[in-house]
Every structure is written in structure tokens, then in C-alpha cells.
Amino acid sequence: MKKVLFLLALAAASLSASAQTKTATATAQAAPAGYQSMMAATIQELMQTGDPAALKASAAKLERVATVAPTDWLPRYYQAYALTTCANTGPLKETDQVLDQAEAALAQARKLGGDESELLTLQARIDQSRIRVDFMGRGQEYAGRATEAANRARALNPANPRPYLILANNVYHTPTAYGGGAAAAKSLFEQAKVKFDAFQPASVLAPNWGKNQVLDFLKSSGAAIN
Secondary structure, eight states: OHHHHHHHHHHHHHHHHHHHHHHHHHHHHHSOTTHHHHHHHHHHHHHTOOOHHHHHHHHHHHHHHHHHSTTOSHHHHHHHHHHHHHHHHSOGGGHHHHHHHHHHHHHHHHHTTOOHHHHHHHHHHHHHHHGGGOHHHHHHHHHHHHHHHHHHHHHHOTTOSHHHHHHHHHHHTSOGGGTOSHHHHHHHHHHHHHHHHHOOOSSTTSOOOOHHHHHHHHHHHTOOOO
């Protein structure tokens, strides 16, 4: 009986490895020549702008990229990132609509097996962005959601620095009367910097955003930056 169970387990492992190999092969075949350089250029454009129109254009480009690499989660992830950033800088009346689009793209990235720690972190960023619409009415609820998602992301991958940034931002934007503000957030930003300094992205296309925001805060607060 034990021998039968061992053989069944061995067969299951073999099938799983075979499926993963086929998935990787399918991804490579589905992606056109020059896909990596095209994605890298698009990500660079995205990270260098805060203009809502440019961010929407990047999101639309990533939507098209997703159709030529349908098994890769990263185009959908960066599409969600672009839309979230757009929601933070665009007209207030469009915020929820744009964030709904971001959540839809994020859901697609999750279906494609994206890095769950990164997906949860971006979900937390979306939750934070919804506070913009109505700080008094939404602050407590969505800050709580963001904290929960960021803590889950941190538990999944303690080396990921982005959940630490989300948590620091949450405290920074919390009124001082409730334990928030710049002074309370400073140590969290310092922790985030330590994590960013040690972080190595999984690939040239893997999520690698957030460090500049940490450095900007520490510079403005007068903290020493090595």
C-alpha cells in the first residue's frame, strides 16, 4: 500500500513538473520577439510620469501587450499599477472608475499566477487610493483594508520592501491625533529603506518600484541617507 501511495505521489509530482515546463514553454512561444525589451521600455515610461493622460496611454499599451503575451501576469500587473497612479493624480470624480479598472487588471494578473505578495501590495495601494475620494468617510475602512493586505503581503515575502512602504504611508497619512503623521511614520520609512537596500528583483521586469518615495520622505524629514 505504501509503495502504491509513493508511486502515485511520484506520478503527481511528475505531472506537475511537466505542466510547469509546458506553461513556461507556452509563455516563451506566445511572447513575440523583442517582448522583454518592449516591456522594459514601457515600464520605464510608466515609472517616469505622473501625468494622467500619459498613464492612461501606458495602461492602454499594456492592455495590448497582454494580448500578445496572454500567459504572463506582468502586463496586467503594470496595467493595474498605471491605472492606480492615474487615479491618484487625475480628476477626483474619475478616481473610483479608474480604480475599478485597476482592480479588474489586478484580478487578471492573479488568475495568471502572479506573485501574490506583489499583488496584495498593489491591492493595498488601490485601497489607499480610494481614500482620496472621501477622506473622512472612507479613511478608517480603506486604511484598514490596506493595512491588512500589506501585512499579508509582508508575511508571504518578508524581503519584499513594498508592503513596508504601504504601511509607512498609512501611518503618515493618519491624523496625528490617532497616532499618525510624519514623526510616527519615520521609523517605518527607515525600515522600508533597509528592505529596499537589500532587495533584489526576480528579473528585469519584476516589480521594483517604491524606493524613490522612501528616499524622498527621508530627505524631507532630515534623516541621513546612506
